[in-house]
Amino acid sequence: MANIPAYMRIRQYVVDLMIRHVAIDTRIMSERELCAKFDVSRTTARKALKELIDEGVLYVKPGKGMFGNAAMWRNSTLKSCRFHKIMVIHGSGRSIYIDGFLMDVLARLYDHLKLFPVLLQTLNCIGPIERTLEEIEMYSPDGIIWIRPFDNMAEVIAELRKKIPVCVVGNLPVGAPFSVTMNYRQAGQLAAAWFLDRGLSQSIFVGHDHESAIKSELLQGWKEEFATRGAVYNERLRIDIDSDMVGRMRELMKNKIEGIFTFASELIHVDNVLTATGVKDCPVVMDGPSHYLSRMAKTVPAARLVLFPPLLAELAAENMFQCLEVKGFEPGEIVLTPEMEKNIDSKSKNN
Numbered sequence: 001m002a003n004i005p006a007y008m009r010i011r012q013y014v015v016d017l018m019i020r021h022v023a024i025d026t027r028i029m030s031e032r033e034l035c036a037k038f039d040v041s042r043t044t045a046r047k048a049l050k051e052l053i054d055e056g057v058l059y060v061k062p063g064k065g066m067f068g069n070a071a072m073w074r075n076s077t078l079k080s081c082r083f084h085k086i087m088v089i090h091g092s093g094r095s096i097y098i099d100g101f102l103m104d105v106l107a108r109l110y111d112h113l114k115l116f117p118v119l120l121q122t123l124n125c126i127g128p129i130e131r132t133l134e135e136i137e138m139y140s141p142d143g144i145i146w147i148r149p150f151d152n153m154a155e156v157i158a159e160l161r162k163k164i165p166v167c168v169v170g171n172l173p174v175g176a177p178f179s180v181t182m183n184y185r186q187a188g189q190l191a192a193a194w195f196l197d198r199g200l201s202q203s204i205f206v207g208h209d210h211e212s213a214i215k216s217e218l219l220q221g222w223k224e225e226f227a228t229r230g231a232v233y234n235e236r237l238r239i240d241i242d243s244d245m246v247g248r249m250r251e252l253m254k255n256k257i258e259g260i261f262t263f264a265s266e267l268i269h270v271d272n273v274l275t276a277t278g279v280k281d282c283p284v285v286m287d288g289p290s291h292y293l294s295r296m297a298k299t300v301p302a303a304r305l306v307l308f309p310p311l312l313a314e315l316a317a318e319n320m321f322q323c324l325e326v327k328g329f330e331p332g333e334i335v336l337t338p339e340m341e342k343n344i345d346s347k348s349k350n351n
Contacts, residue, residue: 006038006040006044007040007044007045007047007048007051008048009038009138010034010038010040010044010045010048010049011048011051011052012138012139013038013138014028014048014049014052014057014058014068015052015057016139016140017068018057018068018072019083019085019119025067025068025069025070026067026068026070027064027065027066027067027068028058028065028066028067028068030065030066031045031046031049034048034049049066053066056069056072057069057072082117083117083118083119084116084117084118084119084142084143084321084324085118085119085121085139085140085141085142085143086113086118086119086120086121086141086142086143086144086145086320087120087121087122087123087136087139087141087143087144087145088106088109088120088121088122088123088144088145088146088147089122089123089136089144089145089146089147089149090102090146090147090148091147091148091149091150092125092129092132092149092150092152092153093123093124093125093132093135093136093153094124094125094129095124096124099265100264101264101265101288101308102147104288104308105147105169105170105308105313106122106147108310108312108313108314109145109147109313109316109317111313112313112314112316112317112318113317115317116317116321118321121139121141123135123136123139129152132153132156133156133159133160136156136160137160141164142164142324143164143165143166143167143320143323143324144160144164144165144166144167145166145167145169145316145317145320146166146167146168146169147169147170148169148170148171148214149168149171151213161177161178165178165320165323165324166178167179167180167316167319167320167323167331168180168181169181169312169313169316170182170308170312171213171214172184172213172214172217173333173335174333175333176333177330177331177332177333178319178323178330178331178332178333179333179334180312180315180316180319180333180334180336181312181333181334181335181336182307182308182309182312182335182336182338183335183336183337183338184214184217184218184221184307184338185217185218185220185221185224186221186337186338187218187221187287187305187307187338188217188218188219188220188221188222188223188224188225189221189222189224189225189228190221190225190305190338190339190340191218191221191222191261191285191287191305191340192221192222192223192225192226192261193225194285194303194340195258195259195261195283195285196225196226196229196231198259198283199258200258200259200283201226201231201232201258202234202237202255202256202257202258202259203237203257203258203259203260203261204237204238204239204249204252204257204259204260204261204262205219205222205237205238205239205261206239206245206249206260206261206262206263206266206269206270207239207240207241207245207262207263207265207266208238208239208240208241209240209241209242210240210242215263218287219238222261236252237252237257239252241266245266245269246269246272246273249269249270249273250273250276250277253273253274253277253279253282257279257282258282259282259283259284259285260282260283260284260285261284261285261286261305262284262285262286262287263286263287263288264286264287264288265288267284267286267297267299267301268296268297270284270297270299271296271297271298271299274299275298275299283302283303284299284301284302285301285302285303285304285305285340286301286303286304286305287304287305287306287307288304288305288307288308302342303340303341303342304340304341305338305340305341306338306339306340306341307338309336309339311336312336315334319331319334
């Protein structure tokens, strides 16, 4: 497995073996056998084994070989309860840093998973993209919850699903099995309806991204709601993330702009423009949870479009556990209906 230190693969193999055999001192392969299995030198195998011996995970019985130290697990709940190894992955599995959105999603997911007998691992791949499958399999997960996987991970997910359950969370609905998501087109319609119900047809759509299927689906729903109501959709009122967003907004604000829909990641730009132009009677609707950008902004959104409700995480956790516990349980695709939270007030900035 290129670019993944060989001794780490050996180490992970041994640790997984120990977790699955905590009640007895399990004999592991010899240095020679490990070299053959992982196609590495004895120096590499020896490095991995020495670390594990130093940590007390392994010990040597002279003349008999190397064994896992079951005493390490004497009082562990692993001995009295059957645990499942659940892996959580985001995007391509290479999120070195995570933003407020993902923190919120993970917090909700962990809040539900902690209720089940699971061992949780959040994956951050270190190997090349073409080795993602091998790297995931190295950890031998029983199941995977994959949050908004990138398109180039489709083949990896398909291969994994031949062996273990993989729950895809938050991607566009495509009719795929075992996925939990939102009707993003309907979400776009709901956002547009909020403004149109108030006679605010001259409203800006901020943060569209041609590379994002979800944002494009939202925009399509926004357009469809205008068309359904016979309202005129003005393409000039769409601001893409690859444009001079602040400059575009400042230019548009010279005219009568009646409202702004923005993704949470762009709220700070919207706030800067509203503050600089002194506009106070322009309601803002934001997607997603409030996070650090909301705290930095002076603008308080009038409403919030909920695209990742707590129920999404709850269903992902519950269905994953059912897949691992109930033979033949095969959940289909679950598509939730979006909602609008109204009357976001200034208290949210102080919580």
